[in-house]
Amino acid sequence: MxxxxxxxxTPERNFYSGEAECVIFKSIDGEMGVLAKHAPTVTTVNVGPLRIKNAEGKxxxxxxxxxxxxxMPDRVVIMTDxxxxxxxIDINRARAAKQRAEERLQKQLSQLEYMRSKTALARAMARIKATSK
Incomplete structure (x- = not known):
């Protein structure tokens, strides 16, 4: 292939760098899979799983x-927070973050606080799901 x-x-590190057969991530339109020779595109990356199939098929x-x-057809660059x-992932920290976000969502919040809490909840849920596999 x-x-x-x-x-x-990420701002802290170069998380992954190498040849890949496929990469799958969540975008604004749902899950997106990219193979070699994909049409040039710029899209958002949303909170969630990132799956990479390296050149050896792993x-x-x-x-x-x-x-x-x-x-781009021969290169993909994903920049994420x-x-x-x-x-x-520290599972206990992720569970605590999930609980805090859920508690904040139960309160009357400004629109900005509501969006931040939803993002924090999504991040915590993605971390918990990743560690449960």
């Missing part, structure tokens, strides 16, 4: 938060 060069970059899963992806492998 054809490959392309994939980079996943799948790797991670969790990413909001960002964007620049897709955070990216974590399941083994890097």
């Amino acid at each position: 054809s490959t392309f060069f994939l980079e996943v970059i 799948w790797t899963e991670a969790v990413v938060t909001d960002g964007f992806a620049k897709i 955070t990216a974590e492998y399941p083994e890097e």
Whole structure:
């Protein structure tokens, strides 16, 4: 199968850099899969799982938060706020964050606070789901 060069970059580190056969992530329109020779596109990346099939055919899963992806026929660059492998996630911290976000959503919030709480809840849920596999 054809490959392309994939980079996943966060402000803290170069999370992934190498050849890939496929990458799958959540975008504003739902899950998006990218293969080599994809039409040039720029799209959002939403909180959720990131699945990478490397050049040897092995799948790797991670969790990413909001960002964007620049897709070209031979290269994909995903820039996101955070990216974590399941083994890097502190499950107790993720559960506590989920509980705090749910409690905040029960209160009357401004629109900005509501959106922040929804984002925090989505991030916590993605982390918990990634560690449960």
